[in-house]
Amino acid sequence: MVANRTSADGGMETSYGFRDVAEGEKQGLVNDVFHKVAKRYDIMNDVMSAGLHRVWKDAMIAALNPRKDPDYRTLDVAGGTGDIAFRIVEASKRLAHSTVLDINGSMLAVGQERAQKKGLGDNLTFVEANAEELPFEANSFDAYTIAFGIRNVPRIDLALSEAFRVLKRGGRLLVLEFSEVQMPLLDRVYDEWSFKAIPKFGKMITGDAEPYQYLVESIRKFPNQKDFAVMIETAGFSKVSFTNYTGGIAALHSGWKI
Numbered sequence: 201m202v203a204n205r206t207s208a209d210g211g212m213e214t215s216y217g218f219r220d221v222a223e224g225e226k227q228g229l230v231n232d233v234f235h236k237v238a239k240r241y242d243i244m245n246d247v248m249s250a251g252l253h254r255v256w257k258d259a260m261i262a263a264l265n266p267r268k269d270p271d272y273r274t275l276d277v278a279g280g281t282g283d284i285a286f287r288i289v290e291a292s293k294r295l296a297h298s299t300v301l302d303i304n305g306s307m308l309a310v311g312q313e314r315a316q317k318k319g320l321g322d323n324l325t326f327v328e329a330n331a332e333e334l335p336f337e338a339n340s341f342d343a344y345t346i347a348f349g350i351r352n353v354p355r356i357d358l359a360l361s362e363a364f365r366v367l368k369r370g371g372r373l374l375v376l377e378f379s380e381v382q383m384p385l386l387d388r389v390y391d392e393w394s395f396k397a398i399p400k401f402g403k404m405i406t407g408d409a410e411p412y413q414y415l416v417e418s419i420r421k422f423p424n425q426k427d428f429a430v431m432i433e434t435a436g437f438s439k440v441s442f443t444n445y446t447g448g449i450a451a452l453h454s455g456w457k458i
């Protein structure tokens with residue numbers, strides 16, 4: 201049931217979950233997934249992670265420790281419905297600015313609606329674009345964040361080199377992603393939950409199990425903590441490190457452009 205993880209040498213661009221797809225095909229399939237789930241995405245996140253995604257996202261923002269400064273500019277890539285950008289702005293006492301970038305207009309539409317309801321509109325800009333080709337000048341941002349997004353991007357090496365390009369010198373990269381469970385028993389419980397329960401809940405809540413089958417499979421194909429750290433270093437980042445959350449179910453990778 202469980203496929204091998206992708207190595208640091210790449211290969212994610214031709215894997216759609218456990219299926220091999222042609223080069224250039226993955227992005228369209230991923231976009232279909234997020235168009236389908238956008239309206240129920242936030243509810244499903246709580247169900248799938250039993251609320252833990254909130255704890256991991258809070259920990260990511262604590263690690264970032266955003267400056268309380270109107271000149272502090274962050275870019276949240278694959279920002280979807282806005283969870284990370286909202287937290288950054290709130291942690292900066294509503295002083296910082298965050299650009300939420302996503303390739304999927306349906307996810308961004310939900311994010312924009314949530315931002316308006318929270319009164320955060322002035323601190324946020326929403327941009328529909330591809331992480332592999334960022335529409336920003338070099339050296340533009342103090343921080344680049346991406347949460348549960350990078351494994352969906354076909355060419356991860358391109359996304360990381362774009363992250364490096366748009367960050368200012370001294371800027372910080374933070375990547376939150378599902379990773380390899382490092383605790384013996386927990387990995388078995390987690391497999392049962394992922395492959396048996398999550399697609400069923402997905403069908404109950406969104407009417408379709410397939411997007412959630414992809415999501416759990418894509419988690420298992422993503423490079424493990426060490427291999428992903430190598431990919432970040434290869435893109436040019438320094439002082440690369442990672443912290444496991446909940447036994448490695450998720451991991452936060454950090455790197456600096458110096």
Ligand SMILES: C[S@@+](CC[C@H](N)C(=O)[O-])C[C@H]1O[C@@H](n2cnc3c(N)ncnc32)[C@H](O)[C@@H]1O
Nearest residue numbers: 234278279280302303304307330331347349352
């Ligand atoms: C699992 S969601 C994560 C959303 C949000 N960051 C969060 O943590 O809740 C993954 C997001 O990645 C986006 N995505 C996939 N491929 C992308 C790409 N090439 N460029 C930008 N965003 C992409 C999807 O549209 C989706 O909104």
